[in-house]
Amino acid sequence: MQSQVQTEKKIILVGNPNVGKSVVFNTMTGSYTTVSNYPGTSVEVSRGQCEISGENYQVLDTPGMYSLLPITEEERVARRILLEESPHVVVHVIDARNLERMLPMTLQLIEAGLPVVLLINIMDEAERVGMHVDIALLQEKLQIPVVGGAMGRAKRGLWELRDAIRDFKVSKATFNYATDLEKDIHGISSLMQGEYTLNRRSLTLMLLQRDEEIAERVKDREGDRYESVEKAVNDTVFDRRVDLHLRISLERKRICKGLLDGVITQKEGNQQTFADRFSNLTMNPWTGVPLLLIVLYLGLYQFVGGFGAGTIVDFLEGTLFEEFLNPWVIGLCETYIPWYWLNELIVGEYGLFTLGVRYAVAIILPIVGTFFIAFAVIEDSGYFPRLAMLVDRLFKKIGLNGRAVIPMVLGFGCDTMATVVTRTLESTRERIIATLLLALAIPCSAQMGVILGLLSGVPGALMVWMASMIGVFLLVGLLAAQVVPGERPMFYMEIPPMRLPQVQNVMIKTLTRMQWYFMEIFPLFMIASVLLWAGKLSGALQWLVGAFNPVMRLLGLPNEASAAFIFGFFRRDFGAAGLYDLQNDGLLDPVQLTVAAVTLTLFVPCVAQFLVMQKERGWKTSLTIFFLVTGLAFAVGWSLNKFLLMTGLLA
């Protein structure tokens, strides 16, 4: 079995972001895919199987890349895959409408000696704007297989692509740059004698563009010869210091222009589509902000809050567990297990089943599940780049740039996952600020579900809670932007066309994320249950709760509330649910309830989030954030209590 996996031929999909690469991947592989982090990185790579004419292939979907020269971590991983996985075929997926802009990367891939098949995707939308692409002519000029397709619609081009992969033969096409540049390239590449997966010409170009990873590899392979290579590279870089990058880019562009001559014919037919007009509405602040509110209301409040946290949770928790499963399991335990402590461990107040499994399955899963559906729909529609552009100015004030809106929104689903995603931000400064704000002021969906339910009964409380969160978010962001050292972020982003999300894609994304969430979180629920159980039986819990009482009194809260705060560390929503019980027992007045909800939302992240923070940012930063957040939460709670009592608001 093991050897069979290794002899399997590999197909690697590469291309810019937003060219429908993952749709191509899903169409080729069906649903049997695994998503995992690429070894040693946090970047996700999907792998799947595909059978063509009786032969099995492994298909890899790489993160989006704009060029063989990587800038972001995703691009580095994508290139590493090309360097290390020795593919049978590399399928370069490009957007037909942007053929001219994306073809330079095809050149780079061919230049590197990779076995390239070009898939010109999204042909349907290109045709709608009056564009015709002569596939046969382009194939002749490029001397590699070229396939036109529209995978999103009726899998157009899938069979042609499969045939091209099956019949693939390596071609020896070369494209020449200007003579002077060629001379320099040849001068350097002839100095290299090592064995490489990419060819030397392409390595030389990357060396000239100061690619450190490639430099390391070349150094490794060339040994003593590297010195002369390095000298030749440095000489050329100095001689061409004025415009080397630009020269190479422009040369590629010139070659592409020549290749595309006669390939593209553009008819007039450029009327604005509905998607274009809608896209404009999302980017105009006057219409964009109301649209954002509608998206939040329908997506978060109605779908996640109403349907997920309401309907589904009511059914699973209220009906399935409370009425059927719990009594049954408790009955079984009482009949067959004579020991009190074991009974407590499984079905007690903090039991593995009654607390751990019930919370994880009946409360958290439906809430994050519906959140992930909403998130995937928004993601696939192309709305996020537009939102990023809309909030960029505001986010600059808090030391972030528009891009950070994606982890922030994800934080409303699960702060732990969002903290992982902060890696996609460019500077350490942005990552620290984003991690801090996620830990402090962004409530996750599980917690928010409970808090919305908790506060909706008290008029005005929800407004105070929201105002406090937004206020703290902005204030701390403003301060952090002043305090955290580093460069001001710059914002640039490609705005992909708006598209109707595909059901299959949304489902696969949601399932993958839910799977991740369940694998990461479920064990923590179990650990939390065991810890609480041990604490209860040993009396440590009562002691800790007692130690917390003075803090509660400072906030004007009853002693019973301390339990909620202690539990809050194990799962943020445990804490909120604890408040729920207190309110049901009539122990909290509106002011106390609001103060408790605000403090608890701001209060330390759950165990999982703290562990991820530590992993991503290191001990020093994560502990600083931990203490800062704890201090701030109680300071804000204390002030809010005084403020509410003084003004008589909510009284």
Next chain:
Amino acid sequence: MNVSAKAEEILESLWIATEEKGEDAAHFERLGIAQEDEGLAELVGLAFVEVNGEWVRLRKEGREEARMTVRRHRLAERLMMDILDIKGVTGDERACEFEHLLHHGVDTKICTLLNHPTTCPHGKPIPPGSCCEQARQEGEVGVVALTELKAGEKGEIAYLAATDASKMKKLMSMGVLPGSDLVVTRTFPSYIFKVGYSEFAVDAELAREIFVRKV
């Protein structure tokens, strides 16, 4: 005709007082000079100014020289701040030293390099020179930063003025390359432009580094 640096300073202040503030004459105190000032004597000798008690008045003969002096000063400011990136007090000081060097057609060259700016970095008007008039008559548009384009305007990318090499590499690999045509579709809250069928959003900082030839 060249006057001394001191005389140029006096002419400059006089131009601002009389032409831009609409006053008839300027007092010694305002010009920062005394009765026996060398520069003043020089200007009186050239019949560029008249002195009446402690008041100095710009004569018709001195107007052109004064105008060009102001122009040189403000062009120097633009050069310092836009191209050499020396801002604030240092920028102002260097501009004051630099302006006296902008004779013999150097001002024309710099004016053309800066694409005939009409205002200084402080927003005051730069009196147009003959090069500006000529460019206007020939209908030249020249190269401007992306921030100067309005929504709906088209241009060809002329060059990218890099301050951060990796950002520029990114822009280039995304296909934002000199020679490509672009259309600006939105300028607020960020700059959005189309190259071919692709749309890009950049903030003002980056937009200032993309230079465009208007078409």
